[in-house]
Amino acid sequence: MAERSFAKEVETLRIGDGEIFHGEGILAVTKALLQSGVSYVGGYQGAPISHLMDVLADAEPLMRELGIHFEASASEASAAAMLAASVNYPLRGAVTWKSTVGTNVASDALANVSSGGVTGGALVIIGEDYGEGSSIMQERSHAFAMKSQMWLLDPRPNLTSIVDMVELGFQLSEASNTPVMLELRIRTCHVYGSFTAKDNRAATFSLRDAMENPVRDTGRIVLPPANFSHEQEKVTKRWPAAIDFIKSRRMNEFLGAATGDVGIIVQGGLYNNLIRALEVEGLSDIFGKARLPIYVLNVTYPLITEEIVGFCADKKAVLLIEEGQPDYIEQAVNSILRKQDLETRIVGKDVLPMAGEYTGAVLRAGIAAFIKAHGESLGAAGSLGHNLPKQPDSPALDDLNALLPPRPAGFCTGCPERPVFSAMKLLEREMGPFHVSCDIGCHLFSILPPFNIGNTTMGYGLGWAGASAFNTQSDKRTISVMGDGGFWHNGLSSGVGNAVFNKNDNVLLIVDNNYAAATGGQDILSSRGKRESKSTGHSIQSAVRGVGVTWLKTVGSYDVAKMRDTLRDALTTPEKGPKVIVAEGECMLNRQRRENPLLAKKLKSGERLVRTRFGIDPDSCTGDHSCIRLSGCPSLTIRENPDPLREDPVAAVDNSCVGCGLCGEVAHAAVLCPSFYRADVIQNPGRWDRFMAKMRARIIQWVDRRSEKGRSRHAF
Numbered sequence: 001m002a003e004r005s006f007a008k009e010v011e012t013l014r015i016g017d018g019e020i021f022h023g024e025g026i027l028a029v030t031k032a033l034l035q036s037g038v039s040y041v042g043g044y045q046g047a048p049i050s051h052l053m054d055v056l057a058d059a060e061p062l063m064r065e066l067g068i069h070f071e072a073s074a075s076e077a078s079a080a081a082m083l084a085a086s087v088n089y090p091l092r093g094a095v096t097w098k099s100t101v102g103t104n105v106a107s108d109a110l111a112n113v114s115s116g117g118v119t120g121g122a123l124v125i126i127g128e129d130y131g132e133g134s135s136i137m138q139e140r141s142h143a144f145a146m147k148s149q150m151w152l153l154d155p156r157p158n159l160t161s162i163v164d165m166v167e168l169g170f171q172l173s174e175a176s177n178t179p180v181m182l183e184l185r186i187r188t189c190h191v192y193g194s195f196t197a198k199d200n201r202a203a204t205f206s207l208r209d210a211m212e213n214p215v216r217d218t219g220r221i222v223l224p225p226a227n228f229s230h231e232q233e234k235v236t237k238r239w240p241a242a243i244d245f246i247k248s249r250r251m252n253e254f255l256g257a258a259t260g261d262v263g264i265i266v267q268g269g270l271y272n273n274l275i276r277a278l279e280v281e282g283l284s285d286i287f288g289k290a291r292l293p294i295y296v297l298n299v300t301y302p303l304i305t306e307e308i309v310g311f312c313a314d315k316k317a318v319l320l321i322e323e324g325q326p327d328y329i330e331q332a333v334n335s336i337l338r339k340q341d342l343e344t345r346i347v348g349k350d351v352l353p354m355a356g357e358y359t360g361a362v363l364r365a366g367i368a369a370f371i372k373a374h375g376e377s378l379g380a381a382g383s384l385g386h387n388l389p390k391q392p393d394s395p396a397l398d399d400l401n402a403l404l405p406p407r408p409a410g411f412c413t414g415c416p417e418r419p420v421f422s423a424m425k426l427l428e429r430e431m432g433p434f435h436v437s438c439d440i441g442c443h444l445f446s447i448l449p450p451f452n453i454g455n456t457t458m459g460y461g462l463g464w465a466g467a468s469a470f471n472t473q474s475d476k477r478t479i480s481v482m483g484d485g486g487f488w489h490n491g492l493s494s495g496v497g498n499a500v501f502n503k504n505d506n507v508l509l510i511v512d513n514n515y516a517a518a519t520g521g522q523d524i525l526s527s528r529g530k531r532e533s534k535s536t537g538h539s540i541q542s543a544v545r546g547v548g549v550t551w552l553k554t555v556g557s558y559d560v561a562k563m564r565d566t567l568r569d570a571l572t573t574p575e576k577g578p579k580v581i582v583a584e585g586e587c588m589l590n591r592q593r594r595e596n597p598l599l600a601k602k603l604k605s606g607e608r609l610v611r612t613r614f615g616i617d618p619d620s621c622t623g624d625h626s627c628i629r630l631s632g633c634p635s636l637t638i639r640e641n642p643d644p645l646r647e648d649p650v651a652a653v654d655n656s657c658v659g660c661g662l663c664g665e666v667a668h669a670a671v672l673c674p675s676f677y678r679a680d681v682i683q684n685p686g687r688w689d690r691f692m693a694k695m696r697a698r699i700i701q702w703v704d705r706r707s708e709k710g711r712s713r714h715a716f
Contacts, residue, residue: 004520006051006058013059014200021159021197025189026052028159029125030059032166034066034200039091039120039207042071042079044489045519046098047135048186049127053096054520060533066202072522072534075489076102080109083179086120087113087220089210092170092203096125099183100139101440101460105490107144110179114148115230116220117177117238120205121170124150128183128269130324131357138355140324141183145301149234151242152301153182154268156253159193161268165298168249176242178234185269242302251299252307256290262375263293263311264367265333266321270358271296274321277363281371283378291378300329308336312344317374319367320348323358347374408448413634414592414658416557416585417443417511421451422630422666423563424479428453431571434476439463439491441483441518443511450632454481461490464499464508471504477571477579478506484540485516488525492543499578500548507570507579511557512540517587528586540582549580557585560665588658609683612659616651620675623648627676631666651675 006027013031015021021031029052033041041063045053053072056063060070073079079095086093097106103126113122126141145152151172155165162184169180219226246252256264266274274294278284283291295311297303312318312333322329330348337344351373352358352366371378411418420443428434438444438457447454458466463482470478482491487510495508514529516522523529527536544552551573555566563583570579603609616627619642628636628651635657638649653663663676682689 004051004054006055010055010059010062013062015197017197017199019197020194022194023159023192024051025157025159025162025184025191025193026055028162028193028195029166029184030055031197031200032163033094034059034062034068035163035198036121036167036170037092037201037203038068038094038170039203039205040069040071040082040085040093041095042073042082042093043096043125044073044076044079044098044102045516045522046102046127047129047519048133048189049096049098049125049184050520050522051189052125052127052184053522056096057522062200066200067206068202069207076106077109080106080113080124083109083113083118083122083124085207085210086118086122087116088215088217089120090174090205091120091207091210092122093120094123094125097127098129098136099126099141100129100144101136102127103141103144105460110144110150111148112222114150114179115222115227117230117233118173118179119177121173122179123166123169123173124179124181126181126183127189128185130185132359133186138324140328141181142301142324142328143326145181146328149178149238151176151178151180151299153180153251153298154300155182155184155188155298156268156271156296157185157188157191158272159191159195161298162188163195165251168251171249172242172245172251175245176238178238178242183269187272188269191272239302243304246299246302246304247306252304253296253298254293254311255288255296256284256294257292259314260292261315261377262317262319262370263295263315264319264321265295265297265308265311265329267300267323267329268296268298270321270323270363273358273360273363276360277367280360280364281367283367283371292375297329303329303332303336305336305340308333309340309342312337312342312346315344317345317347317370319351319370320346321352321358321363321366322348324356325349325354327354345374410445410448410632410634411442412589413656414588414660414662415442416513416583416588416660417446418631418633419558419560419585419662419665420509420511420563420583421446421453422662423560423567424453425451425630426560426564427567427571431568434571435467435470435478437463437467437478437480439466439480439482439486441486441511442513443481443483446481450629459490461486461488461492462494463491464495464504464506467506468498468502468504471502471506479567479571480506480508482508482510483516483518484510484512484514484526485518485524487540487543492547496544496549496578496580497547503576504578505576507567507581509567509581509583510540510544512582512584513557513587515587515590517590521587521590521593544580544582549578551575551577551579552582553580554582554584557583558660558662558665560662588660592658603683606684608686608689611681611683612661613653613657613679613681614659614661614663615653615677615679616663617675617677618642618650618652620673621650622673622675623650624673625651627651627663627666627673631663633662636663 063070076097085091153165155161169182173180275288320330327349334346347370351369436454438454440460464480467478467480514527516524525538526540555563635654637652637654639652641650
């Protein structure tokens with residue numbers, strides 16, 4: 001069950017030639033694939049292309065009509081291996097994943113397909129997860145493109161350019177027999193706009209045609225001596241063919257002023273940010289009519305020598321805008337100009353930061369420094385920025401860090417993973433700290449307050465492998481954590497299989513929440529829901545036993561006390577060998593997405609509904625706040641103490657509570673306090689409900705009156 005449905009938007013993908021398409025970048029990419037006559041599409045979800053996978057899944061019926069095979073692949077490596085279909089046959093195919101981590105996983109297959117080359121167009125759509133919104137290591141796809149000699153496209157963030165680059169990417173791949181990478185930054189994925197559509201079309205040569213007419217060419221397989229000829233072919237045939245195609249189709253663009261003694265070279269994906277920065281500096285309007293020439297690299301690898309030389313020849317200085325490090329493009333452009341004996345000054349990382357996202361503000365500062373040093377012809381520095389509104393005088397703001405408490409990223413309200421780490425914290429109090437090897441997924445939030453659990457993380461599905469070096473004699477065992485998504489992605493073989501083979505004596509905790517929750521709730525092998533095109537319902541326990549684990553226990557993740565006791569048992573049992581605990585509890589976000597529409601429908605029809613809520617009695621709360629420190633649930637907050645004789649604020653549960661019961665479970669398991677209570681909220685109550693409510697109110701009033709009389713008698 002994905003984060004959201006694109007079923008309505010997918011219907012717009014049926015529009016035909018000449019009609020105007022309006023929508024989001026990821027929808028435009030899907031429409032471009034349908035217009036390009038692809039035969040197969042695959043991929044693995046991850047920011048910023050998770051929604052692209054969701055769109056493709058919702059568009060599967062339409063793709064089936066066109067004879068397109070779609071797979072939600074088990075991993076990026078599985079997706080990349082699909083490109084094998086394009087090696088010997090004129091079949092167009094596209095695969096997609098999050099980079100750079102996804103590209104690393106897929107690297108074996110990509111290295112093989114880029115070495116042997118392709119016959120049909122092969123497009124790899126990369127979600128370039130770089131910058132302030134990223135959650136991974138800050139690396140770029142550019143290095144991999146250069147290493148394996150795959151052409152890298154970085155389209156301007158508007159729908160027409162995106163669609164053109166998808167279609168031209170397939171053509172470039174076929175013209176040069178080389179896989180092509182198309183990188184989509186987060187703003188490109190989610191930009192809105194329009195473009196003139198074409199008809200969707202089925203492939204002229206189908207997958208069935210290929211299966212019934214197999215072609216075998218050992219020259220495309222990476223074995224000696226063919227692998228040595230592949231390298232020569234890249235240099236003597238594929239590279240020149242790519243250069244000729246890029247030039248002839250004018251894939252790169254010359255925008256802005258026609259002439260000028262200074263100019264800008266920019267990666268296509270940064271063009272919108274550049275225009276905004278130029279507009280603020282008074283050097284362009286909002287539509288890109290700039291006062292200096294701009295060379296837009298929609299193809300960032302390979303670079304076109306003739307275009308670079310032609311752009312730079314009449315300029316004394318050029319600002320090169322290349323986001324991230326190392327400065328691959330800047331080095332290459334300098335090399336090209338020096339070899340051509342051109343003295344044009346290339347200004348890049350000396351006025352722009354070496355690392356970090358190039359936002360509009362960052363680009364504006366770099367442009368201002370560049371113009372001040374080299375742009376006399378554009379006017380005095382004082383004339384720049386005339387579009388900026390004058391800022392009113394205001395007193396200096398106090399340091400917000402001193403006024404506001406920190407808000408680290410954390411688990412959602414009701415998340416079934418939170419109680420797992422509450423149990424770990426309770427066990428730490430009893431047994432002392434232990435080494436915890438983390439994994440990629442929501443559970444990685446456990447490294448932050450209030451849990452502060454976790455020592456390392458090495459990659460998706462590599463939680464247990466990350467602790468494999470600690471398979472040695474000790475009084476303590478390590479704990480590794482892995483999500484169900486990571487388990488099916490890589491963890492079964494690299495983690496569990498590896499531990500069984502090497503007789504690992506440590507502990508693995510698998511969080512089974514029914515979905516690949518961290519990427520938006522996509523279904524996986526162990527999902528409980530039934531899917532027409534997918535096989536689900538395969539238990540993690542069966543897979544774990546299948547590779548040889550004998551010590552295996554399953555615990556409901558919300559049962560904090562039982563989870564604590566099971567972890568203690570795993571850490572102290574004299575039994576040797578790998579020990580696995582499966583913590584079961586459905587992702588609360590997906591559960592709410594599934595249940596809330598059904599509840600709303602029942603409520604509207606007048607059906608009786610009972611919702612469970614939890615609260616804290618302010619009169620019995622001591623203000624210790626251990627519940628918050630051991631749970632960290634966002635619905636737990638503090639309020640003023642109603643007792644005038646006590647100063648400490650009391651804990652409280654706000655209206656975001658989803659009734660998971662963790663707060664009460666933690667209080668019980670930690671023997672904290674009796675202040676938590678459970679309340680059943682009844683909507684559309686029946687006659688019996690109303691009668692019982694009146695009776696309870698009368699009894700409470702009677703007890704209150706008796707208590708008040710008792711207090712009055714003892715007051716004198």
